[in-house]
Every structure is written in structure tokens, then in C-alpha cells.
Amino acid sequence: MFKKITYTFIVSFLAINSLAQNNSGEIHGDFDLNMQSYQEDEIIGAKAADEIILNNAYLNINYTKGDFAAGLRYESYLNALMDFDENYKGNGIPFRYAAYTIDGLEVTVGNYYEQIGSGLIFRSYENKGLGADNAMDGIRLKYSPIKGVYLKSFIGKSRTYFTYAEGIIRGTDAEVNLNEALNLKSKTRIIIGQGLVSRFQADINPKFKLPQNVAAYSTRLNIINGGWNYSGEYAIKLNDPVGSLTSEGNNYANGNALMSSLTYSKRGFGIVAEMHRVDHMEFRSERAQEKQYIINYIPTLTKQHTYTLLALYPSATQTEGEFGNQIDIFYKIKKGSLLGGKYGTKITFNLSNIKSLEKGVKYNAENNEVGELSGSFKNDYNDFTPEFFSKDGSLYFKDINLEVYKKINKKIRATGVIAKQSYNKDVLEGKTPGTYGIVKSTIAIADISYKIKKGHTVRVELQELLADGGEGSWSMGLAEYTISPHWFFAVQDMYNWGNHDVSKQLHYVNINFGYLKGANRIEIGYGKKRAGIFCVGGVCKEVPSSNGFSLAISSSF
């Protein structure tokens, strides 16, 4: 069936393509290839691949003509890179769509990505780095009946690997910009939104009553006045037991999530204060499935670091229960001042703190304790709802960091970062409680770039992480030479000199070089990668260690 639909789309696509040649539509696309060889390296625990070389590749093709658009994506996993789920296997066209807009109504059939509000109740997206793609396959309508009122609704199934989950997802969303809709002249702009998502899946459980239609809804508010911006969203997911045959496996409690953010900004200064509280709020495209079926998104409340050692211990959102707050301050010291110098100095301060909700105890039918609860839980023997504020929540993650960016002269730019982090390795990596405890680290970064002459720049990163727990202390050095616009060369070494296991005090050296010309980019690398956690926006995956060559090609037209 899947293949039939795909072939129909391809035939239609080719027909449209030939039509386009006569009617001046536009075709755009992009191509990505990532190839890696895997050698066995017992010291770092890297495994060899039977295939020697593994390969992921994608080609997107999009055709547009006026208000009409159609496209597809070819994906190839022969076989998938080791940090990808091995269920990505083979070739296929899992993404294809056609869409048109007429008189304010936008119709999309086939695959689409969609999000309601911040994603608390629904987010369909793809991130190749994470190996995540839960594209919808179905129908989506968007309509704006009057200025300032935006409606959308959709129905479909959510992608998992090369198939679709069993649940049928239905969703609606309405967003109203009051100023536009009511033609208000006020300086204060107010936008409100309401979303609703429901999943249908038949109840086949002979022992427990299960809801066949599971709903989640959210309300959001955005107020903007001058430099002030408030954004808030509250979501509830109704009873969604996994369909286990054991009473303790089925949680009938409602979930909820609250996000609140207040921003003030003016020229050279900005401050953002945020909080979120999440309680039993994971929503999946199928009952009783694993995390690749997740269809909602709770944004993380920690800074997304790009420097390697700052991101060594990243925070992953705990959807079963967490309370977090964060403050970001940006300030630019003016040019010509004592600290600002000739070009000014940019300072960014960030503090985030993520804790558990009030913990509970799970009981069985005999009233014996059978486990600990991290969020709301309800079945025939339990009805636990954590307090809104927990006085004794255990620490999941804490990060306090200060970044200073300074352009010293026309040739030299420097960035310095100092940070202190606390990372609950047991919770954030799903380990048995008490195995590792909290890893506390102090990190310092120096990033200096020097423009040797026109088109020639050298950049050096020196990073240091001091820690007793986890894998102990690390040092990292990176040197990068860029000859713009075509070439770059980089060598980096991560050294785990502080590992308590002397046999693991290892160097992870990587060498890369790349060539860019026009829309094409080729990068070749060789080196060792450590096993670790890779996160994007609080969504994380475990990455195995590896040793080998890599080739990355990207191109667009």
C-alpha cells in the first residue's frame, strides 16, 4: 500500500515536472550524504561494522508554481550509521506531498510537519542528527477567514522509521491576533491560541478499560509591549494508559505542562526569565510504544551549548515530571568605554536549574510499595498528584555560565566562557538510581580567531572540564584553518586525562578538511568519537563510540 501511494506520487510528480518545463514552475532541492567507516577499537569500545562502511543519504525535491507545491524526499540507509536506530534500513520515499492555496485556504495532502503552540501537545518534525522523523501522512487544512484569525486542522498517521504508527491523530488549532482581528491601534499586541489533539486507537485489552480517543489540549497567550514580551502556554493530556495487562503498568492520570517566559530587550541589553513545570506529559502516536513514537515536545529549559565540553553533560527534558527555571541576560558594553574598548564587548549570563517534582510511592493491590513515582499516577490502587511546588525536589540539572565575546582588533576576536554544571547522570541517562549520582563540573573555554590575511583565518579553541564524577576531567584543543571561500582544515583532540580508570585516560583525535564551491560542500574526516549523549533542544540520544573515516557531502539547487 505504502509503495503504491509512493509510485502514484512519483508519477504525478514527473507529470507535474514535465508540465513545469512549459509553464515556468520552479524546482529546488538539496542532497545530503553521510558515510562512515567503522573499525574495531577495543580501548574505546568501538565496534566494527560488518559492512565496513555505513551510509545515510537524503534528497529533497520541491516543485512550486504559484500557489501550488509538491515534493518528495528519497532516503537511503545502506545500512544506517551506527548512531541511528537499525530500524532505518533500506531505500524509500517516505515523504511526499502536494499542496495548494486558494482564497486563503491552504490544502496539503500526503506528508507534512506541523506543530501546535510550543509543541506541548503536538509536534511533528524531523532532525536527521537525532535520527528523529515523525512526519504526518494525511490531510492538513489551514485557513484565515479574516485578518488576524488563523485556523488549522489536520488528520493523519505519524511516521516511525519506514512505517506509520497505529494511532490516528486528529488536531485543530486556532490563533487570534486580537490587534489585527479587532483592528486595535493599541501599542500592546495580544495573541491567543487554543489547540486540541486527539489520538484514536482501538481498545483490544481484555483486562483493562482503555480510552480509545485520547485528547490533549493547550491554551497559549502572547503579550507584546515595546521591549516586553510575555509568552505562556498551559497544556493537559487526558488519561492515556499504555495498555499493559498489569495494574501498575497502566497510568490513568491526566498529564499537564506549563510554560511561562518573560522577556525584556532594548538596544544592547536583554533579559529572559523562564519557567516550566511538566507532569506526566509524554504523548505518543501509539499506545504502549517507545520513545520513537513521541508526538509532542517539551522544550528544554537549559542553554543549548555548542562548545564540546560545555555540552558533554546535556540536559534532557524529563516528561514524567520536572520543574525548571532559567534566566538569560545579555549585555553589550558600549564602544569606547573602559571595558568596551574600540568595538564593544558582549556579555551573556545564563542560569538554569531543573529539579524533580514531589516524589510519590506506587502501591500494588496488596498495598505493598512497588516503586517510586516521578509524576502523577492513577490506577485502582493509587491516586497521586504531586504538589505544584516541591520543596524537596531532587536536582536533575544545574548550569551557571558566563560568556564574554570581544573583538580585540580587526584581526583578533575572542570568546571566553566559564561555567559550573551539575548533572544527575542516573536520571538523565536512565541509569539505576545511585549508580553514578550527580556529576559536578567546572568548565572553561577560550576561543580565539586570528585573521592572518584576507581569506586566511586560524581559530583555536582550548577547553577544560574539571570533574570528580562521571568520566572525570577532560581537556580539549581544536585548531582550524580556513581559506575562504573554498577550504577548511581542522584538527582536534579530546583527552580524558582525569578518568578514574587509568586504562580509559584516552585521546580522541579527529582530523577534518573540507572543500566548498558554490552550493556544494565536501568534508572528509578521520578520528575517534567517544560514546556519549547527543541532544537537540532537550531531545537526546545515546551515541556509541566509533573509530573510522567519514565523508559528508551536501549540495543544493
Add this chain to the structure above:
Amino acid sequence: MKNIITLFSFILIITSCDVVEGPYEIDTGGVIPLDTNTYVKKILIEDFTGHTCQNCPGAARELEAIHDLYGDQIIGMALHVSKAFARPYPSSQAPKYQYDFRTKWGKEWDDLFGISGIGLPGGMVNRIGYPNEHRLGKDEWLARVITELEKEIDFGISITTNMTGTEGVITINTEILNNINGDYNLVVCLSESNIINWQKDGSEDIEDYEHNHALRSLLSDENLSVSSSYSISDNLEKTISVNLSTLEQFNINYSQNTAELGNGNSGGWDALNMSVIAYIYDNTTQEILQVEEAHLNN
């Protein structure tokens, strides 16, 4: 315009929800006893597990709950696999987790089916869905069981044992119930239940956890017949001589010499708690078509 609003309203209505009120558990009336005079479809649930895997007891409980619901039509097998979750702890941490439940065959099947690589617990129901959709989380087992129970059977298996102490003979009789063609293998294994030993369960270390259905040994994995053509009412008999001491020593040696971070502590078998599991699988699809279980000392 009116039509569009109607359409949006319609979609709004269909995005409805069900709120279930307790009590949530339904009285299923217990298990209907099997008619032992005829063959019925039986299902093997292979539960890949480890004694230091904190979520694995939840899978074992799910397996028992499915067994409670469908009775002896459900046969369980627990395969302790992976260095991360099933290796014994160093002796410096005694008495916790000193036993090594791992077996050569558990490792081979784990490698073949790629279960622990994605995380434990994980399992298979009759190995349906191989090669891409066979690995199931515990909460997916029930749906697969319901589908499997609907299938017709082509094979009937009966097991008889004749043991004296730790030695004896196991006989597997396979009756062909339909005229069929195919490439099938017969597997015969030993499992043991009621093993009291350590198990991580959530944040707790349970000293006297009852381990059930633990795979102990593979006795045979061979073609069901030299022919690929089977006729209704054909009877195929396979006889296997068993020496538990030899098999036990094999596992001890495996733990000592081959398994990653093993310690040789794989003995202490109790023949009274052991079962014979025999199943027939399709060599092409890996699907297990029929399975039977009997106590070793019946």
C-alpha cells in the same frame, strides 16, 4: 466560506476524547482450561532481560499477566543478555549480583535479533515481524499475542521425558495437521524457574527475587525433516539424550571463559524446576509456528 467553517467544525468534533472512570480492571472470569485432547495454538514470548536491568521485572510481570489471562497457551522464556545488564558484579560487591544467567545461545539469539542493542527489556512474540518489526517493548506483547492466537496451526507438538536423576531422554513428537511445504526447524531447549537470586527492580535491589523461565540450554536446533513436504497425519519423532551435569558445566565454562566479565557462577541447577520447551520455526521468516512446554520431570 460556509463549507469551510463546517469542515473545520466537523474536524473539531471528531477530535473527541474518552475519559475512563475506575475501577479500571475488568473481571475476565479466569482462564478457560485447555482441552488437552486437541492441539491449540501456543505462543512463545522471549523476554530478553538482565538481573541489573531496573525495568526488566516490569516485563516479567507483563509476561506473567499475559500467562494469567491465556493460561498454558502462553509459554515464556527469559534470556539474560548483554554485558551492561546481565554480567555478574565483581566479587568485591558480593553478595549482590554474583550469579551469571547468561548462555551461549542467549547471546547468539540476541546478536541475531538485535534486542539488547536497542535497550532492555525487549522481547519477541513468536519472532513475528523479523527482520524489522520483531523487537517489541513489553507493552506491545499483548496486541501481538491476540493476533497470533487467531492463527490456525499446522503442527502439534507433544513432549515426553524419562529422567533418572540428572540423566535421561526427551522425546518430541510432531504431528502434521495440514498438507504443507516449507523449510522448518525444530528447537528444543531447557529452562528453569523458581531460581531465587538478586534482581534490580526500579531503585531496589531484591535479594530473593524469583527468576522464572530462564533459558539454561539449547539441546537441538535442526531441520524438522529432510523433506520440505509434509502430509497431514505424518508423525515425526525426535529423541534427545540429556545429561544435566554436562550441560551445566558447559554454561559454567562459557561464563568463565567466553562471556564478557563472566565469573563461572552459572551452576546450581535444580532439575525439579526445569522445563523442556520445544518449538518449530520457519527458516525463511524466523516465525515460530508452534511451541510446547513440559516439566522435565513429569
